[in-house]
Structure formats: structure tokens, C-alpha cells
Amino acid sequence: MELIGIFDLLLMLCCLTLAWMALFSASLFRCIVFFICFGLLITIAWAQMGAYDVAIAEAAIGAGITGALLLAAWNRIRPNRRLHSISDKKEK
Amino acid sequence: MNTLLFYSITGVSLFAIGLLGLIVTSHIMRKILSLNIIGVGIFMLLIALAKQNGESTDPLPHAMVLTGIVIAAAGTALALNLMIRLHDIKRANMRNLDDR
Amino acid sequence: MFKNIDLEYQGSAVKSKASMLIALLSVGIVLFSLITMLVEYQPQVSAVKMLVQDKIDLSGVTNPVTAVLLNFRAYDTLLELAVLLIAVTAVLPIRNKNIATVQIMPSQNDDLVVVALQRWISPSLLVFAGYLLWAGATQPGGAFQAGALLAGSGVLLFQTTRYKQNYTSLLMRYTLCIGLMVFVGIALALLISSGKLLQYPVNYAGLLILIIESFATLSIAASLVALYSTLMNTAVNAELDGN
Numbered sequence: 001m002e003l004i005g006i007f008d009l010l011l012m013l014c015c016l017t018l019a020w021m022a023l024f025s026a027s028l029f030r031c032i033v034f035f036i037c038f039g040l041l042i043t044i045a046w047a048q049m050g051a052y053d054v055a056i057a058e059a060a061i062g063a064g065i066t067g068a069l070l071l072a073a074w075n076r077i078r079p080n081r082r083l084h085s086i087s088d089k090k091e092k
Numbered sequence: 093m094n095t096l097l098f099y100s101i102t103g104v105s106l107f108a109i110g111l112l113g114l115i116v117t118s119h120i121m122r123k124i125l126s127l128n129i130i131g132v133g134i135f136m137l138l139i140a141l142a143k144q145n146g147e148s149t150d151p152l153p154h155a156m157v158l159t160g161i162v163i164a165a166a167g168t169a170l171a172l173n174l175m176i177r178l179h180d181i182k183r184a185n186m187r188n189l190d191d192r
Numbered sequence: 193m194f195k196n197i198d199l200e201y202q203g204s205a206v207k208s209k210a211s212m213l214i215a216l217l218s219v220g221i222v223l224f225s226l227i228t229m230l231v232e233y234q235p236q237v238s239a240v241k242m243l244v245q246d247k248i249d250l251s252g253v254t255n256p257v258t259a260v261l262l263n264f265r266a267y268d269t270l271l272e273l274a275v276l277l278i279a280v281t282a283v284l285p286i287r288n289k290n291i292a293t294v295q296i297m298p299s300q301n302d303d304l305v306v307v308a309l310q311r312w313i314s315p316s317l318l319v320f321a322g323y324l325l326w327a328g329a330t331q332p333g334g335a336f337q338a339g340a341l342l343a344g345s346g347v348l349l350f351q352t353t354r355y356k357q358n359y360t361s362l363l364m365r366y367t368l369c370i371g372l373m374v375f376v377g378i379a380l381a382l383l384i385s386s387g388k389l390l391q392y393p394v395n396y397a398g399l400l401i402l403i404i405e406s407f408a409t410l411s412i413a414a415s416l417v418a419l420y421s422t423l424m425n426t427a428v429n430a431e432l433d434g435n
Contacts (some may be wrong), residue, residue, distance in 0.1 A: 023117060023125060
């Protein structure tokens, strides 16, 4: 099997593992971070399949906007609410 | 057994992982994440099937997936707003119970 | 496992092992049947692909995805802009529309790196988005990608307290609607003049696509950042509620 096939196989394994960890991790913050990483790897998968428009859109919307939305919502449902910015990611 | 078959199998597996997470987990935000992962799995299946024969790709599934990504982001924002509303109601209820 | 919808922050992902086993079994059966169907799938020649390749000269652009999105299936894109606007209307609260769209409030507590990043990267993201919009006619790009990039820069502006933004101001309300309004206006004009819905005349197809894409970019960017602005902390938004 040629090398690009092995790259595709590893990419898909990483996507499946990240998807599992994005749903079944212990802490909610970790789930969101894994989801953002998953979006990034999916961008590479779109590029590998030749869908370059979809890759640009997924990088900006799937990983960027959705990730920011999830982190902002996570900040709102934390148990002790203080004014945190998104750059302050200490877990409670 | 080419790469595109593997990609479509990966898309279907992502759909299955998302479905499992949607059924089994109980936190609302995990359910929202599961819905997003189901969406990404379906998009991957669509794009993998668009390139099956020949070198040229079918642009119609690309356009559908582009539309789908934007609508999924908007739907996620709506769902997160509803989750925060539920959370505020639940917290207000707990505070009422504590006061009594 | 269906009765409990909880919002607790800590704790394991799955509450009971029995439900996990049952669900694993059922989803495993679904996955197995889907993979079996996929392996036996014989791809047919897609007639739509041949049709798009033959008629791409009539569409005014060279990129097949942009041609499909904004010319051959323009009605779907119009409905998508409408759905985005509906989602924004559902979550955007009614606040004071007379407060300015952006106000600069320099304070001492902001992180210097993030403020510098905002000042340097947001203008360059504007240039990148403009390039993506222009290049969408011949290369991968287009309205959605440019709008998403602009939305990223808008989200960046929310990260410190330096820029106090109001996404319900009058200017922003116009920006949210203008993509859909221009698209519907062009569709109505074509309907009145030629009787066919969204069928661009071949000489003007490229120009019409560029006009629709430009306003759609503004609209998409404003919608996505407005969706993000509804999730910010209540202390930031409480000032806007004051009047």
C-alpha cells in the first residue's frame, strides 16, 4: 500500500478516536477541546478528498465558530460563575 | 477497496459514534456535541460518494455540504442558547428550594 | 436513560453501564448493516456531474461549486440565507438599537497580546476575506468561506473588553438582512422582467453572482457573530439592557 494510503488510514483512525473522546471524556472542557481538534482533522480529510471549498468553510466555521460558541456556552454553565474570558481556561 | 471506500466507512462510523453518544450520555452539551458529530459523519459520506468514479468530482454534494455546515453552526448556536436558558431555570428552581 | 436530562458539570459521561451495553449493541447492529450496504454499493455515473460540466460556460464563473451554489441551485442558497436569519432572530434579544455598533473602551486590565492581536489581525482578515470572495469565481472560495473568515475576526473582537459591540444596533440590523434582501430583490427583478425564477441572463451572470455574493458575505458574517454575541457573559450584555 502506498504511503498516501497509510496517511489516510492514520487520519481516519485519529478522527474516530477524537470523536469518541469528544463524547465520553470525564470533563466537559476536555470534550470541547477534543471537538475543536476533531474539526481540524476533518479539514485535512476534506482536503484529502478533493473538496477544497468545503475544507476552507469547515476550518472557519466548524472548528472556529462552533468551537468559540461551545466554549462561550461552557463558560456560562460553570458552577461558580465569575467573569472569565476565553483565554483563562482553568478548570474548577 | 480504495481510499474512498475507507472514507465512507469512516463517515458511517462517525455517524454511529455520534448516535451512541446521543443515546447514552445525559448532559445536554454532550448531546449537542453528538449531533454535530453525526452531522460531520453524514457530510463525509456525501463527499466520499461524490468522487467515486473518474477524476472529476460531482459538485452538487459539495454545495449541499457547504450549506449544511453553516446551518449546523446556526443550529448549534440555537441549541446552546436553549441549554443556557434551561440552566438558568434549573438554578433558579434550586435556589427557591433552598430558600424554603 | 431518557428520563434524565441533567446539567451537572462534573461526573462521568455515562451514568449507567447497562444502558451503555444495550445502546452499544443496537448501534453496532446499525453500523454493521450500513457498512455492509456500503461495501456492496456500485457507483453509477452521475448525470448531474455531466450536466454541470457541459453547462458551466453559461453560468458566468469557472469554479463548479460556486456555479452550482449561486447559479444552478440559487434557490437553495436563498433559502439558506433565510434560515440563518431566522436562527439569528430566534436568539438575538431586543436591545437598544440606538447604542452605537462599536465603542472603543481602553482599560488597563486587558491582556496586551490579545489586544495587539485584535488590532493587527482583524484588518488583515478583512483583506483575506475580500480575496476569498473575489477568487471564488475561479478557485476554491466564495461567499460562505469569506463570510466565515469575517465572522472569525468578529469573534476575535469579543475576546477582550476593549471593544464594546452591540449587535442589535440599527446598522447591524440592516447588515443582517441585506444579503437576503438583495437576493430576493434580484430574484423579483428577474421574475418580473423575464418570467423565470432566478435564471440569470448569460451576459450578466458573473456580475449578478458577484453582487449577490458580496452582500451575502456581509450578512453571513454578521449573522454568525451575532449568534456568538448572544452567549457572552451577562455582565457585558447587562449594560446594553440598561436603557
